[in-house]
Amino acid sequence: MDDGRDAREATIDRLPELIAALPERERALAERLFQVVVTEGEIEPPPGMEPWLERTFGSVAATRHQRIVRVMNRWTFEGATFNPLRSRRPGAGTTSATPAADPPELRQRIEGARGDDFCQPETRTPADSFGRVRGAQTVTAANVAKADGWHSVAIFARHDPLALDEAQVSDLLTTALEWARQARQSDPAARHFFLLWNCLWRAGASLIHGHAQMTLSHSMAHARVEGQRAAAERYHIETGGDFFSDLAEVHEALGLRTTPAHAVAGFASLTPVKEREVTLLAFGAQIQDLSRMAAPLWETLRVALGVMGVRSFNVALYGPPFEVNESMVGWSRVPLVARFVDRGAPLSPTSDIAALELFGSSVISSDPFDVARTLRANAAL
DSSP, rough: OOOOHHHOOOOOHHHHHHHTOOOOHHHHHHHEEEEEEEEEEEOOOHHHHHHHHHHSOOOOHHEEEEEEEEEEETTTTEEEEEOOOGGGEEEEOOOOSSSSSOOOHHHHHHHHHHTTTSSSHHSSSSBBBBOOOOSSEEEEESSSSSSSEEEEEESSSSOOTTTTOOHHHHHHHHHHHHHHHHHHHHTTTTEEEEOOOOOOOTOOOOOOOEEEEEEOOOOOOOOOHHHHHHHHHHHHHSSSSOHHHHHHHHHHTTTBSSSOSSSSEEOOOOOOSSTTTTTEETTOOOOOGGGGGHHHHHHHHHHHHHHOOOOOOOEEESSSSOOTTTTTTTTTGGGGEEEEEOOOOTTOSSSSSHHHHOOOOOOOOSHHHHHHHHHHHHHOO
């Protein structure tokens, strides 16, 4: 999408038209990768309900006729249903688009948790069998209730999980990689690395103190990572293409790029698992190259927290296993991957995940085109 006006006006509800307008190669890739279905929803509200609809959704007309866009990746079967109107539902818990000072209650909860176990990791958390890894701003601890044989925590020096900067992100990735190296010295068969970062309780963090986690698995990666690997291999066998490269190319062509010209390709996903998902791909990189993700990941977080008003989020980083060999089918086609999602207002009393997300497909109120424009407009890389 080269036309500046088109890029400014692109919205998710115009996705079929945007794909149809792509050059032949990009259009063919988009149609090969995605199935897009548009449907119309209608309601007939009683007259007495109209004032509430006006106040809540901006206009009665916006609710009478609704355009819903469903997107599914034909290879991974990841999918999302888009309807921006859902962000205005009472109690929706979506992130405010105007980042002001944090609500006093949020600050009180963060400050009130000072003194928790992660504030004193050396005496109140266990070490791994090989000890701890200490970075400039991060120290590791063994996870007490493990989700894998190797499962540890990277604890930030700062208690406040929102007090982030590029140095902390870089130190996290350096410390996590060194943890994996030391674990592999004890257990060379452990080769599938996964980093997860849950910020605040709404994103699944059990403690408020800033921290991330790492796992290192033996015979297989986590299920959804294995699913992407299998999809990429099947895509190559059936089409001859490279799944991840083509995925990045289609998002770029549609105007969904989030990073400037850079070694890492970033885009706002057309099939987000939750709100404002951003995917970063480092092609040709191995887990040993984890530091390549530090700058683009920090840029995503910086704009998300500072411009979009995000306060609770999830991040995951993964890629090919350590020591890929010929018997490990498909891993050579998997780049280093980072994924970020916004989990909504941390003080909201409602969950952002329900039966559709668990058993159907994600329901999304944010527009990936807005996400991409905001990140590009505020890029510092």
